[in-house]
Amino acid sequence: MPASPSTARAINDRLALRLLQQQGPLTAGQLKQLTGLSRPTVADLVERLTVSGLIAVAGESGEQRRGPNAKLYGIVADLAHLAALDVRTEGVSVVVSDLVGTVLAEASVPIGGDTGTGPAVERAVTLVEQVAKEAGADRLHTVGIGAPGLIAPATGELRNSSGLPEWHRRLVAALQERLPETRITVENETNLAALAEQRAGAAQDRDTFVLLWLGHGTGAAVVLDGALRRGASGGTGEIGFLPVPGTTSLPSATDCEGGFHSLAGSAAIVRLAEKHGVTAEAAGAEPRGAGVVREAVGLVLGPVALLGSRPVSEATAPGDRTRTPHSPAPAGPSPAAPAAARFLDDLADRLAIGVASVVAVLDPGCVVLGGEVGQAGGEVLARRVEERIRRMSPLPTVVRPSSLGGSAVLRGALLTARDQAQDELFGPPDRA
Template identity: 60%
Template sequence: MHALRAAAAGRTASPSTARLINDRIALQLLQSEGPLTAGQLTSLTGLSRPTVADLVDRLQAAGLIAVVGESGARRRGPNAKLYGIVADRAHLVGLDLRAHSVTVAVADLLGRVRAERTVPIGPDDPPGRAVATALAALDAALGAAGAGRPQAIAVGAPGLVDPATGRFGGTDWIPAWHAALVGALQDRTAAPVLLENEVNLAALAEQRDGAATDRDTFVLLWLGHGTGAAVVLDGRLRRGASGGTGEIGFLPVPGTDGLPTAGGCDGGFHSLAGSAAICALAAAHGLRPGPPAPGAAPDADAGADTDADAPPAESVVRAAVAAGGGGDAFLDALAARIALGVAAVCAVLDPGCVVLGGEIGRSGGDALATRVAGHLARISPLATEVRAGTVGGRAVLHGAVLAATDAAQNELFAPAR
């Protein structure tokens, strides 16, 4: 809070800049703390009562805040009014693109999801039809939420996203309709359309609301149909020169039959920890897939494997955990494989914490994370905590909503001078 007070003082800023800073701080407090009185804003920001009264008037005039009730104070007056952000002042959109489906979520200005739609995309659908299907789902979700033009749109998709251009990089395995849909979204709205690698968005979700809320530096290891990773250092997501940070599926590791190539990750870590490899390992241990988890939603397709009919590794891992001692040998063998990739990442980055996400990380939970930590301690001298992801199977969509919320608030929470 000392940093907020120092920023709010604005001693070296021009009057207009100081007003912008003060307004933004007040809005951030209203978002994080919920409705507050003018007196509480005065106390939390360190600003004077007249300054707070002015900013409250400005934010009300801009339609960003409104009186939402009264405090429990006995004395009635202006300071007893509770002010809150007008959540319906704007709406935003998060999209999770997969090989054969798209999920759309429409949220309010506080990031609360108001409507959601998921539609399948046929494997033989031409790009134009796939785009039309996705846009129809978006329109249906906007209508269900009672929303008009979105303030911001964030899209999570597999593959490389060039940090310089915000467009897809050279990933030949990405469905053509993904890029076509992003272009269509940009053409139909003046709102910013943010494209981000899906695993990076999952890391954002774990950082804000999941297993890494107490960590400024960590790596999310995505274990789904394919493999991937997201790197957060000193609180910042690191994408790399070409957007390729975390393409761990291409990492050469012992235990495979060859080496990956520029055109495919077979022979890399993907061949040890991808879905097909996990199912083969399970079969060697006499394990078969169990039934789908009640209400389970499939994770996004990370890495190069975008086949929606990939072997059901999630249910195999879940069955092994449920089997108790009967699944121990398989889980230990899988953990040893995963630890190879984790050790390589730690040797370069030393993140101190690795979160196991994706469908495999979620299904394995603490039982798998504990085993990975044990193997890692034997092959790496670096102290590294291994945690199971907690956001769940909708991590990519949740991260997309968070990214869109940030973009919308950045635009709206800076009232005009």
């Protein structure tokens, strides 16, 4: 049955808006080419969307052509303002953006373990209000929150999880009370990191993969056939509780000590590094584990020539013409390099235990080592883990380092808020 004229118009409008979301400002001619619609139909939808306030002239194409340049149409960015929160045990970070995702303001505030629940909640809510004011946002349309712990699938609420401060659970209610007209959603931090890596990071070419989060703690996110899988209770990916060899006890229902967390959490990584004589300070608020892994990678790679990101040993191989006469000559290996390599080998052994378990059950084909530690390890650590998985499993698996690191949570929360706001304003994709 053919669509009615009003339905056809709605479908065409949403198609045009999705293209403007994905590609930025476009001319009417470009919309015609990308949609396959006729010139009169495109002219009608451009006028309709302009009158409705959803799009506006964003400039001119600058194309060489007779007559005036074609107008570029783009989504009205200040139609809605969005916020994203990354809630950690030790503090909270906030960004505020416009509807197309341009960050307008951002800030972080530490919240110590000795801070009471009420003061901690007030500090976090005040930060959101301050960042919104700095961004020039009179009202926040949608707020996306990334937090550790389990999210109840039926209600979307953060469940009471052992070891997490009470202010985490109180924060959502407090924000909703202070921002009654704002839509507020909460998602597990690792799930948001996976969304960001898929949309803008290491897994852009994958619709099935697993993100192994390596930060202060451990976690995993599972994406199968393009869809995030949360599980019956919202606990898919609680890999910190996975019983593994090499620990002195078993995890319990209320404590992941003795599980994979005891091998791959930041504190465990620091202890392992110290055994090999590798020490380093963390940068800013990042986990100390990321600092020692970054130090070890630097020692293993040695001096790097000014040839992009490739180590001198690789960039100056015989026959490689990328080295210029002015490039610095490679220095000898650091005396600490062998110890650093052994530390990375032992860490890869530990990580491979968790990765192999995931691979055996899910066969994802790709595992991203996420979080600050995964990003710090880079290809050096990812390659070591992949080599071990190749020996341990018959299932082909690519292991990649995160390209977003700890920022992936905020990026994923902002993407989620943006999707929800655009769906409300433009209509969800499945209606198109």
